[in-house]
Amino acid sequence: MMVGVLAGAVLTVGGIGLLSTQVNTTATAAAAESRGPRGVQPPQMNAKDLVKHIAEQFGVDETQVQSALEEQKDFRDIGQAAMLAKLSGKSFDDVLSMKTDSNTWRAVGNQLGISREQVREARDDMMAQHLCQRGDIDKDTVLSLLKDGYQPQDIEMAARLAKAADKDIKDVLSYKKINNRWEDVAQQLGIEKTALRPHRRDRGMHPMNGNEQFMGPMSDDTGYFCE
Numbered sequence: 295m296m297v298g299v300l301a302g303a304v305l306t307v308g309g310i311g312l313l314s315t316q317v318n319t320t321a322t323a324a325a326a327e328s329r330g331p332r333g334v335q336p337p338q339m340n341a342k343d344l345v346k347h348i349a350e351q352f353g354v355d356e357t358q359v360q361s362a363l364e365e366q367k368d369f370r371d372i373g374q375a376a377m378l379a380k381l382s383g384k385s386f387d388d389v390l391s392m393k394t395d396s397n398t399w400r401a402v403g404n405q406l407g408i409s410r411e412q413v414r415e416a417r418d419d420m421m422a423q424h425l426c427q428r429g430d431i432d433k434d435t436v437l438s439l440l441k442d443g444y445q446p447q448d449i450e451m452a453a454r455l456a457k458a459a460d461k462d463i464k465d466v467l468s469y470k471k472i473n474n475r476w477e478d479v480a481q482q483l484g485i486e487k488t489a490l491r492p493h494r495r496d497r498g499m500h501p502m503n504g505n506e507q508f509m510g511p512m513s514d515d516t517g518y519f520c521e
Contacts, residue, residue, distance in 0.1 A: 296377070302342070311504070321407075327429065333481035333489050341360075341363060342471065344363070345359045345363065348372065348373075348376050351420070352376040352377060352379065352380040352386075353374075353379075353380055353388075354376050354379050354380065354385070354386035355385065355386055357391075358386040358387045359376070359386060361387075362375075362386075363497065364388060367390070371390065371393055371399075372390070372398045374393070375390035376391065376400075377413070377416060378399075378402060378403060378406055378408060381406070381408050381412050381413070381416060382406040382408060384406070389402065389406070392405065392406075418437060418440045419437070421436070421440065422436035422437045422440065423500045425449060425450055425453070427448065428450075428453075430450075430454050430456075430457045431449070431453035431456075431457075431463065435463065436449055439463070439464075439467075444467065448467065448470060448476075449463075449467075451470075451476040451479075451490055452466040452467045452470065452476075454478070454489050454490055455479060455480055455483055455485055455489060455490070458485045458486075458489040459483045459484070459485055461483070466479065469482055469483070476490055477490065497511045
C-alpha cells in the first residue's frame with residue numbers, strides 16, 4: 295500500500311478493502327465506507343485495527359491518525375503522511391497539513407529534506423518485513439534481492455519453491471524466464487503447484503491480491519512520491 299500504500303504498500307503497499315466492522319462515530323463510519331475522493335479503497339480492516347496498524351508501523355500518534363480517518367482524508371494521503379512523518383521525525387499532523395491542493399507530496403518530501411533513496415529503502419524494508427513474516431525467507435535475503443532488481447511477487451514465489459525443493463532461492467529464480475510461469479518452474483523442480491499458494495494464515499493478505507494490509511507511499515524511479 296508497501297508499498298500511500300507497502301507501502302503500499304504497502305501499504306504496496308502496497309498499497310492502500312472496505313473497513314468492515316462498526317466504528318464508534320458516524321464520521322468514522324462514513325470514512326470506513328468511503329473509497330476516498332480519488333477512488334482508493336482502504337485495506338480490509340476495521341477502523342480501530344487500521345489506526346493501530348498505521349500507528350505501529352510508522353511510529354505515529356494513534357489519535358492523529360484516528361482524526362484523519364474521521365475527517366475522511368484520502369487513504370493515500372494518510373499513508374504518505376505516515377511514512378514521511380517517520381522519515382522526517384515530525385508529527386503525523388504536521389506532515390499531513392503540509393499537503394494542500396497546490397502542494398504535491400513530492401514538494402512536501404523536498405521541503406522535509408527526504409530523498410528518493412530514503413523512500414525506496416523504507417518501502418523495501420516494509421516489503422521485506424511482510425515477506426519474511428511468512429517464514430519462507432529471511433529479511434536480509436529479501437532486501438538483497440530487491441536491491442538486485444527482483445520483483446516482490448517473484449521473490450515470494452521463488453521462496454516458496456526454494457523451501458519446498460530445499461534449494462537456494464537464487465537458483466530457483468534462475469528458472470523463471472520471460473516466457474514461462476511459476477507453475478512451469480514448479481513442474482521443472484518436481485514440486486506440486488500447491489506450494490505456490492499462500493499459507494492458510496496468509497489468505498486474504500497476499501501482497502498482490504489487493505487486500506494486503508500494507509500502508510505507505512508507493513513510489514518508483516520516476517514518480518518519487520505519489521502526487
